[in-house]
Amino acid sequence: MRNGSGVSFGVADGVGGWVDSGVDPSLFSQALMYHAHRYSRGAWAGEPEIDPALDYEEREVVEGWEMTPLECLGLAYGGVLRERFVEAGSSTACLINLNASSGMLRSANLGDSGFTILRSSSIIYKQPIQTHFFNCPKQLTKMPRSARKFRGAVIDSPDEAQTYETKLRDGDLVIAYTDGLSDNVFPVEIMTICSLAARSGGSEDEQVQTMADRIVDYARQCMVNYRRVSPFEREAAREGMFFKGGKIDDVTVLVAMVREVV
Numbered sequence: 557m558r559n560g561s562g563v564s565f566g567v568a569d570g571v572g573g574w575v576d577s578g579v580d581p582s583l584f585s586q587a588l589m590y591h592a593h594r595y596s597r598g599a600w601a602g603e604p605e606i607d608p609a610l611d612y613e614e615r616e617v618v619e620g621w622e623m624t625p626l627e628c629l630g631l632a633y634g635g636v637l638r639e640r641f642v643e644a645g646s647s648t649a650c651l652i653n654l655n656a657s658s659g660m661l662r663s664a665n666l667g668d669s670g671f672t673i674l675r676s677s678s679i680i681y682k683q684p685i686q687t688h689f690f691n692c693p694k695q696l697t698k699m700p701r702s703a704r705k706f707r708g709a710v711i712d713s714p715d716e717a718q719t720y721e722t723k724l725r726d727g728d729l730v731i732a733y734t735d736g737l738s739d740n741v742f743p744v745e746i747m748t749i750c751s752l753a754a755r756s757g758g759s760e761d762e763q764v765q766t767m768a769d770r771i772v773d774y775a776r777q778c779m780v781n782y783r784r785v786s787p788f789e790r791e792a793a794r795e796g797m798f799f800k801g802g803k804i805d806d807v808t809v810l811v812a813m814v815r816e817v818v
Contacts, residue, residue, distance in 0.1 A: 564596040566651035584645025591635030599623035625651035625664035646697035667693035726816040736807030739788040
C-alpha cells in the first residue's frame with residue numbers, strides 16, 4: 557500500500573508443518589497479508605501541510621498520523637482469527653512502514669522472515685530472527701476447533717514481535733524476505749547482486765525489479781546446491797546438527813529503493 561504519506565509492505569511465510577494435519581499452510585499467511593493490506597489502507601493520514609517558514613529541524617518532526625507495523629500486525633492477526641475459511645495454520649510475518657514525510661523506517665517482525673537495509677554497498681542493518689529453538693521460528697497461530705490433538709503447538713502473540721526504527725537516506729535499499737532467502741543466501745551475496753543490478757541500466761523501477769528477480773533466482777539455485785555451504789548449514793552446525801548444502805523452501809523477496817524528493 558502506498559500514498560503521499562508513505563509506503564507499507566510486508567511478507568508472511570506459512571509454516572509448512574501443518575500439511576501433516578491436512579491444513580493448507582498458505583491460507584493463513586495469505587489471509588494475514590490480506591488483512592494487513594486492508595488495515596494499512598487507512599493507516600496513513602494525507603500528506604501533512606508543512607509551513608515553509610519552519611526551520612529544517614522543525615519540519616522533520618511533522619509526519620502526520622501513522623499506524624505502526626506492530627499495531628497493523630495485531631489487527632491483521634485478529635482478522636485471520638475471525639476468518640471462517642482459515643480453519644487453522646500459522647505464519648511468520650514482517651511488516652514495514654516507510655514514512656515519506658520523515659524518512660523513517662518502522663518495522664515489526666515475528667519469526668524468521670526479515671529485512672536488510674543496504675546503504676552505499678554496505679549492510680547497515682539485518683533483522684535478527686526470533687526462534688524458540690533451531691528451525692522453529694516464533695509464529696502467529698490459529699488452532700482448529702479440535703485442538704486437543706495439537707497440544708504443544710507453538711502459539712505466539714503479535715506483541716512479541718521485534719520492532720525497529722531508523723532514519724533512511726536517499727539511495728537506501730530495503731529488502732524484505734522470507735527464510736527461503738536467508739537460509740540459502742548470505743547478506744554479502746545479496747549486496748553483490750543488488751550492486752550488479754544497479755549497474756545494468758534501465759529505470760529505477762526496472763532496477764529494483766531486476767534486483768528482486770535475481771535474488772530469488774539465486775536463492776533457488778542455492779537451494780539445490782549441496783556442494784556449497786549455506787547459512788542454514790552453518791546454523792545447523794552451531795547446534796551440533798548435520799545438514800549439507802541448501803534448504804529447499806519457497807522464497808519471497810521485496811525490494812524498495814528510497815529517493816528523496818526536493
